[in-house]
Amino acid sequence: MEERMHLLKELELIIHTNLYYRLLKKYSLDFSVFFDYSFDTLGHIYWRKKGEESRYSDVIPNTYRIIDNFVGKVNNYAKKNNFHLIICSDHGFELKEKKNQRSYRQINILNLLRELGFYYDVYGIYMTESVVFRLRPDSLGSLRDFETAIEAIRCEGVELFAIKSYENKLIIRINDVFGDNKSLKVDLPNKKTVSLDSIIDFNPGHTGSHSKDNGVFIFNGPHIKKGFRTKEITPYDVTPTILALCSQPIPSDIDGRVLKEMFKRKNLK
Known part of the structure; x- marks a missing residue:
């Protein structure tokens, strides 16, 4: 199972990313979402200490190469078409303690x-x-x-x-x-x-575990300040920020906040 799983998940990731990119170019969309949990599955099973060698040492780096190539293509397309690109995760990953691996x-x-x-x-x-x-x-x-x-x-x-x-x-x-x-x-x-x-x-045994400290939030586009960094962000802030970028009203009872500090202008029209 360990031998096959990473190959199937890598193939699945390649198929999903290529399909999304083709659909993105084919249709005129105001908003689109790509989601894939291959990272999560592979992270749980194939996470290793830095420098730790095994027959599966290349699984995580290979997965990052696939997604890096995909993000590069989507980012170039977004720049050409004046789109915003948002990359986010609800958690990060870290090595799981040996005693808790199963x-x-x-x-x-x-x-x-x-x-x-x-x-x-x-x-x-x-x-x-x-x-x-x-x-x-x-x-x-x-x-x-x-x-x-x-x-x-x-x-x-x-x-x-x-x-x-x-x-x-x-x-x-x-x-x-x-x-x-x-x-x-x-x-x-x-x-x-x-x-x-x-x-x-x-x-195979779970070697990787969710980490709340290593999530990813990347915003890029015409209304985003270049090089801006902040640690004051939670997953709840993504939805209201997307609504603001799309010039949509923000519900009063929504969780999270609009990340106005990263906008070039305070008021988006």
Whole structure:
């Protein structure tokens, strides 16, 4: 899994960045957003100390090269068309303490649905370490039946999943009591017994952790002061600042503030 994951994520990042750039050039847009979480996944798994050598030492630098090339192309296009470019992250990354490193376990959605017989009725979307399951639009099945099947799954006699049920969705998370033992036996409601790693992917240990001190905020464009730096900024300030740059009204109850100190003019028309 460790061998394949970075290659798939790098390819995914290349495809997403190229697709966004093509759409950006094709359509006349007032506002567009590019988001990709490949950085987050790769950062958790392949983060290393500076100078630490391993067979995966180049993963993070290679990822930065891909995104750096993308940002360069978008920035040049923005300059030619008098656009503003905003780059931001909701957190940074840092090395995780060895004692807190563990495998990143992820539900294998397709295998789970196949084993339970819901492959054609239910679909799932990853949400960090949880999965949100919904009924397919053309499904004749019941989400309640799927919930009942999930509730009945046992790993060595213990419930495998924690479940939160809503009217039209089911949020499922792996119970954090099984450690990294892939060979544990799982009993399914259809009387079938499978190994834990047949429905749970054990990805490499998390070596990187979120850091609140190393986030990125870069603003560039015709209304932004060149070379201006500030430490007085939070993720909440991004939305009101974008609204101001687009000459849109700022709701009175919005979180955050407009970063007026970086504007060339106090009042934007």
